[in-house]
Amino acid sequence: MITLRKSEDRGHANHGWLNSYHTFSFANYYDTAHMGFRDLRVINEDRVKEGNGFGAHSHRDMEIISYVLEGALEHKDSMGNSSIIRPGEVQIMSAGTGVTHSEYNHSESDTVHFLQIWILPNGKGLQPRYDQKMYSDEEKHGKLRLIVSQDGRDGSVSINQDVNLYATKLEAGQKIDSAIVPNRHAWVQVIQGQITLNDVVLHTGDGAAVSDESNLVMEAKEAAEILLFDLA
Template sequence: MVNASLTTPQVTVRKSSERGQANHGWLRSNHTFSFANYYDPKYQEFRHLLVINEDRIQGGSGFGTHPHRDMEIISYVIEGGLEHKDSMGNGSVIRPGDVQIMSAGTGVTHSEYNHSQQDWGHFLQIWILPNQKGLNPGYQQEYFSPESKHNQLRLLVSPDGEQGSVVIHQDAKLFASVLDPEIKLTYEFAPERYGWIQMIRGKLSVNGTVLATGDGAAIAHTQTLNLQAQESSEFLLFDLA
């Protein structure tokens, strides 16, 4: 796990180039945390955040039907469309702006394919451990407009669905933002909370530490987060117990 045991404020950078990599031809993936055949004892999880995979899927390809259980799985599409089908009867195409969460609970099977036959798709797959095992499986999908994320933090995921966010079975929140150059934002953590920032594109200063495209950062023992875009930037912010 990422070291969060010290009591001094920490912004611990996970460089994009240092992530695990997998190239299966049809799938190119970068793993922030240990996943499948990639293992790094320093990066197994952060709090309840278990997986952040940045996946690129070739046109006409995808993940065939496979099972999950006792996991909250979030998909955030960056480019293209992701075609989803599952054993609960859901079928949809997830596009940029959409946020999908699948609560695997007691067990679910699903498939994910690139909706395009020609173009590569690009998305983040995020796994968070639920607050209890054996939940009933569930599915949600909501669209969040570019305007709702422009120069502000937009809540996408929360335990109680506030502000129209999708619901997660964990004490966790997920925000997204798209900042113009030089725009500043501030975020206040409650006591004993932790954060993770995942860069999608651009360059962002986080309490003076600069993150670039694909970088991540663990935030510990920090109350105030000062964010400033050094160029047009898109990122996710996790608020974790």
């Protein structure tokens, strides 16, 4: 079964400096029908204007992933990490027992566009941790590139949960297959472009929850960038 989550049905908050779309309930957007999917709790598509950002604030007991699409995101945290995240890079922060951090647009002239993804951890009170890695377009072109996993295999960043996150970029007409292990589920998020997911059409910003399917076929109707979450 594939359940479509249309882009235009997401929650929306425009604060001037921040324009954000929420796939699941977040902040002032509350929707009992969309509280998350399996261990996936948040997918926010954020655009932050130049010279602005999220000031120092705290999290705990959450796995937080930033996936930058355009521009540059400047990160600082209470663990002593300071970095710039650019397109192709994946940042993960395990908040665990508690982390204070800030995320700012690094540019004084351009908007930063990124996905903020939260995943529930497999335990509470874990040791906070930070990691960041680059995955080139070539690695993702026409194939599923593992970028996040529980065991950090194949050069992926590790996460405290039984989740595999893949990224791919497809040209128009390209097709990719992914088998789903019995009793596992998937979430597909279209970052850009148009695809068919089996027989369901998805456009930019659309997502889809997948359960009780043995195989997924993603075919690009136009150039597309996609994230695939494999979930317990």
